Amino acid sequence: MxxxxxxxxxxxxxxxxxxxxxxxxxxxxxxxxxxxxxxxxxxxxxxxxxxxxxxxxxxxxxxxxxxxxxxxxxxxxxxxxxxxxxxxxxxxxxxxxxxxxxxxxxxxxxxxxxxxxxxxxxxxxxxxxxxxxxxxxxxxxxxxxxxxxxxxxxxxxxxxxxxxxxxxxxxxxxxxxxxxxxxxPRAAVPLCTLATIPRQPQHCIEWAHIIKWEEDRKDIPLDTDDPEHITWLYQKALLRAQEFGIQGVTYSLTQGVVKNIIxxxxxxxxxxxxxxxxxxxxxxxxxxxxxxxxxxxxxxxxxxxxxxxxxxxEHEQNPACPVCGNLPRDLTINPDTTLQELVDSFAERPESQLKKPNMRTEEKTLYYSAPESLRMQTEGNLKRKLSELLADGEEMAVSDPAFAIDFRYKVRFS
Amino acid sequence: MLKIWSMKQEQQKSEAAAGQTKKKKVTAAQLRVQKDLGELALGSTMKTHFPNADDILNFTLTLTPDEGLYKGGVFNFTFAIPSTFPHEPPKVKCKEKIYHPNIDLEGNVCLNILREDWKPVLNLNAVIVGLQFLFLEPNASDPLNKEAAADLQTDRDRFKRNVRSSMSGGSVKGETFDRVMK
CATH class of the missing domain: 3.40.50.720 (NAD(P)-binding Rossmann-like Domain)
Structure with a gap:
């Protein structure tokens, strides 16, 4: 070298x-x-x-x-x-x-x-x-x-x-x-094919995996690394395959389908x-x-x-990428401002002019204009001060049906 | 490596400043769901319910059809949206045990866009419209509940009677259903 x-x-x-x-x-x-x-x-x-x-x-x-x-x-x-x-x-x-x-x-x-x-x-x-x-x-x-x-x-x-x-x-x-x-995306088989007319051994296995397990063993979380679980699925799939005259259901195929092994x-x-x-x-x-x-x-x-x-x-950067496009901008604001005042200011800000904003942080739903049930659950926040709702430096995402992209702000308390 | 940084500084000059983020960021799935929720067209026959307002990835949709065979019923669907949304579809299940050709006794729903035809360009509204459609036009050629589908195909009147009696908590062919009338 x-x-x-x-x-x-x-x-x-x-x-x-x-x-x-x-x-x-x-x-x-x-x-x-x-x-x-x-x-x-x-x-x-x-x-x-x-x-x-x-x-x-x-x-x-x-x-x-x-x-x-x-x-x-x-x-x-x-x-x-x-x-x-x-x-x-x-x-x-x-x-x-x-x-x-x-x-x-x-x-x-x-x-x-x-x-x-x-x-x-x-x-x-x-x-x-x-x-x-x-x-x-x-x-x-x-x-x-x-x-x-x-x-x-x-x-x-x-x-x-x-x-x-x-x-x-x-x-x-x-x-x-x-x-x-x-x-x-992984090719999926329609649920109704699985439930009614399986044609391939994979369909029988998926049926056991998605439908039969839920029916018989609802309370046991499926662990695809547990041989007992795979054996159970394999046996159910095998019975179903016999019922429909389908060949080819094996233990290893069951494992492959259930764990999506390529x-x-x-x-x-x-x-x-x-x-x-x-x-x-x-x-x-x-x-x-x-x-x-x-x-x-x-x-x-x-x-x-x-x-x-x-x-x-060259795969070009997506300007509307939720991760790297449209990075959060700083929003400096008095922590005593109420959420209502902030929403009102969004309606006036030239870059946004939001009419029906939905806004949240990673942890908290701040205020949603729609759907109605969330509006009712969150309207109480409007009276609260920003300092009660989020932390200095926290990111807030604001979306509005009028805009294709979301606005992201890093809230900085002045 | 240093050269990359000087390119980055060049780029930065022509962009609005983006300071550092140390706090948790709103996730891609949350952003998309927030947007979708703002654009839902629920009408008078649908309502959402969020057990925890801060968790928008899990909610219940209540459907009350005002026409069709299922008119007068109240149907609840749980929506569990994976963190991989919209790459993967929401998981939707009917909470009640109902007699419907496209919904099985466990509440699994056979709707193409919930599985094989899901695409990230589809939104929650498309799913909700799809669910509503299942109650207006139950589809016998795509069955999950084979007996209900067979009834619908062979004898529409009997199917109608079965729907009515199942909705009031009766049983059809030995299977008892949940009462879903308002």
């Missing part, structure tokens, strides 16, 4: 100084890897072999026997142990110069101070929910007084033979929330993880142009099921 970083390249900027700076950057750069599964194992291995030395990894899962074919940092003896810990220990053992901290738990357990420690964040996740959370957190951390508050987010994702990698500079370029429509392809993970780590390397060293600079391509799609195809494009 040092050899690569010790000379300028054809695409390096004029001010690029090869040698000591990029080399020390890569050694001191703190990288957070979210997810230690199929992508996570590849990412951790690639980072360690590329010379990164300060890596943290978060994952809440434990190792399942079905992971072993592609999550190569795990062995049979590790089944049942936390992925993050085992992956961190494996890589640290093989690459002793690399120090990896593991955290077993949810990303939501950690606060902004935790995320502030890192220079870059790489996601190898399988959930949209977690992606949206980390994305919104990173956007919310931006502080114009502190350059270190900007954390580039590299997101890898795979599904079977398809995958994508993208780089997000929070608030500067299109974010996860802007790109939400790029996720194909077959993972090791080489897709390898390709996407390589792309993610390549971008991390370029961001850390400035040794070559990276994916995702403002106004350039930020999204790489890969398709491997019919030949090999990749397409890289």
């Amino acid at each position: 040092d050899r690569l970083l010790s000379r300028p390249g054809g695409f390096t900027e004029d001010e690029y100084e090869p040698g000591a700076i990029p080399i020390s950057n890569i050694e001191n750069f703190r990288v957070l890897v979210i997810g230690a599964g199929g992508l996570g194992c590849e990412i951790l291995k690639n980072l360690a072999l590329s010379g990164f030395r300060k890596i943290d990894v978060i994952d809440m899962d434990t190792i399942d026997v079905s992971n072993l074919n592609r999550q190569f940092l795990f062995r049979e003896k590790d089944v049942g142990k936390p992925k993050a810990t085992v992956a961190a220990e494996f890589v640290s053992r093989r690459v002793p110069s690399c120090k990896i901290n593991a955290y077993v738990g949810k990303i939501q357990d950690k606060d902004e101070d935790y995320y502030m420690q890192f220079n870059i964040i790489i996601c190898g996740l399988d959930s949209i929910e977690a992606r949206r959370w980390i994305n919104a957190t990173l956007v919310g951390m931006i502080d114009m007084g502190n350059p270190d508050s900007l954390k580039p987010l590299i997101d890898g994702g795979t599904e079977g033979f398809k995958g994508q990698s993208r780089v997000i500079l929070p608030t500067m370029t299109s974010c996860i929330e802007c790109q939400l429509d790029m996720h194909a 077959p993972a392809i090791a080489s897709t993970n390898a390709i996407i993880a390589a792309s993610c780590c390549n971008e991390a390397f370029k961001l850390a060293t400035s040794s070559a142009p990276f994916l995702g600079a403002p106004g350039t391509n930020n999204y790489m799609q890969y398709t491997g099921d019919s030949g090999v195809y990749t397409y890289t494009f």
